[in-house]
Amino acid sequence: MSEEGGREALKLWRVWRTTRQMCRDRGYEIMDNEIDVSLDEFKHHYCESNGYPDRKRMAFTLRPSDAMMAKYTDPPTPRHPEPGPPAIGTVFVEFNGDETVGIKQLRTFAHYIDEQHHYTGIFIAAGKISPSALKIIPTVLPAILEVFKEDELLVNITMHELVPKHVLLSKEEKAKLLERYRLKESQLPRIQTTDPVAKYLGLRRGQVVKIIRKSETAGRYASYRWAI
Numbered sequence: 001m002s003e004e005g006g007r008e009a010l011k012l013w014r015v016w017r018t019t020r021q022m023c024r025d026r027g028y029e030i031m032d033n034e035i036d037v038s039l040d041e042f043k044h045h046y047c048e049s050n051g052y053p054d055r056k057r058m059a060f061t062l063r064p065s066d067a068m069m070a071k072y073t074d075p076p077t078p079r080h081p082e083p084g085p086p087a088i089g090t091v092f093v094e095f096n097g098d099e100t101v102g103i104k105q106l107r108t109f110a111h112y113i114d115e116q117h118h119y120t121g122i123f124i125a126a127g128k129i130s131p132s133a134l135k136i137i138p139t140v141l142p143a144i145l146e147v148f149k150e151d152e153l154l155v156n157i158t159m160h161e162l163v164p165k166h167v168l169l170s171k172e173e174k175a176k177l178l179e180r181y182r183l184k185e186s187q188l189p190r191i192q193t194t195d196p197v198a199k200y201l202g203l204r205r206g207q208v209v210k211i212i213r214k215s216e217t218a219g220r221y222a223s224y225r226w227a228i
Helices: 001-026 037-047 065-069 103-115 131-135 171-181 196-201
Strands: 060-064 091-096 120-125 144-149 163-168 208-215 221-228
Touching: 001 037, 001 091, 001 120, 001 196, 091 103, 103 120, 103 131, 103 144, 163 196, 171 208
Parallel strands: 091 120, 120 144
Antiparallel strands: 060 091, 163 208, 208 221
């Protein structure tokens, strides 16, 4: 194995592991032993004989857990006693090694997501992403398309001691929160969907996240943010 191949394998192992942690933290079904893979195991499964990782083999698909589906399901109301289907489904994660990502790559990815009936696609790019490529993301509905650069996933930012715990509220929990404090959602403090933690959790516009911080006097306290 070349020294350069070894460095590339180490980097991709870290990115791959963080990506799987991210999916677990969102609520997708994945076992801990599918995340806690050693570097040697990663090389065995995903690297070529020359030591370089094969990004195509790193792709994976996951299903949402029952708890995740519950969070994305509208609560029953007198007018609609039977809730509709959850606004979530399978996720497909692709690792792309192109030096530059343009419209063509994202359109091809979006087409595959639609063709395979995945609800969400996560595209992880090794190279630069052109501004024109990013502009097409809102046009690929109904699928949800998310784009990350590998460098964004080298470390899991939610594990940093200065980052408080963020918990997505279900639609029912959000409704109860607003009712309890007699608020409109627009009266809550806001969090941008481009915020690193919001992006990690895949927050959508209109969702509310509970942020739990440590306090020397109160132990822990919670605040809430509305995603915009």
